[in-house]
Amino acid sequence: MNLKDIGEFGFIKRVTKDSIFNPSEIIVGIGDDCAVLPLDEKNYLLASCDMLIENVHFLKNKSTPYQIGYKSVAVNFSDIAAMGGYPTGVMISIGFPKENSLEEIEQVYQGISDICKKYNANIVGGDTVSTKDGLVINVSVFGKVKKEHLHLRSEAKIDDIVFTTGNLGDSAAGLEIVLNNDLLLEEQSKEKLLLKHYQPEPCLKEVELLNQARGLHALNDISDGLASEAREIAEASNVGIEIYEDKIPLSNEAKELALITKKNPLEWALYGGEDFQLVGTIHKDDFEKLNTTYEKVFNRSLYNIGKVTKEKGVFLIKDNQRTQLKAGGYNHFA
């Protein structure tokens, strides 16, 4: 057996088989966006970490040091949002070669501190090491969630509406531009897609509003692509999910770029990843009310993209035809 056969998720399963040695100190362990730990009568503590590695998550001569710092925290705040919570603190572990300019690392830190300030989270510690080659940032994040606001991947219910908080595929479209700069796309559209890729915004404000809704069930953030996250919800909840292909929200800029590059923007939305929008499920009678409030507050809508079914599996519906949605998404060891 080698890594390529089992992939990233098979690897995690294998090495984390034995992980609970003190059940009284854990509410939810490995398998959701954050670990959930006991805190006090009204709240749980949330904890998670995500790492950004040069040449895997970013190219240093493309995104600015500020954006790398900002994104390293944004992806972690996104996991806190996906639990229904809000961040309270971060620890920043950073490694870079000794030849690195100090100014550049200070710019990375400016991005880190700006996003922490924006979302009221403290920087409470970290670690600093040298590397032989390349920049590495690992962020550990802590957050809080009111017990009644906790939303797990395993909470989808049959007949729920599946919704997403925004356009999907923009980040992958942005990556296409990063890797192939001389595309004949209008400058403004290019900038917009690049920003979505380099400096994503976690859905923390959106979650504050989602938490007020009745009937909100499962939540997940889209780091590996809609197909992968929908499958995680379906499997964890022991249900199926149908996604209506025509309802997957794509931006005009992504559609334009797809025409130019002869790529399929749906592939970006389903398998590209790094959009950091949320995908959730809500009782079918509660969606419209939530969406009306959402439109008032954010001046944009939620997207009803599918439904939860009794029959297991993940399906794509187009022109009343139902096909199995190919499993896939970003996999570090594929």
Ligand SMILES: Nc1ncnc2c1ncn2[C@@H]1O[C@H](COP(=O)(O)OP(=O)(O)O)[C@@H](O)[C@H]1O
């Ligand atoms: N090396 C590891 N050891 C223990 N747990 C891990 C490891 N890698 C990932 N996990 C856990 O596996 C789950 C899936 O990880 P991942 O796909 O990175 O989550 P996310 O997309 O929410 O960042 C999470 O609960 C994460 O904490």
Ligand SMILES: Cc1ncc(C[n+]2csc(CCOP(=O)(O)OP(=O)(O)O)c2C)c(N)n1
């Ligand atoms: C240079 C470069 N190549 C490829 C990508 C695309 N990419 C890298 S990691 C990733 C998935 C998300 O990162 P991951 O570490 O899997 O985050 P997690 O799922 O743990 O939140 C994607 C889409 C990129 N951002 N930059």
Ligand SMILES: [Mg+2]
């Ligand atoms: Mg992760």
Ligand SMILES: [Mg+2]
């Ligand atoms: Mg993550």
Ligand SMILES: [Mg+2]
């Ligand atoms: Mg991933």
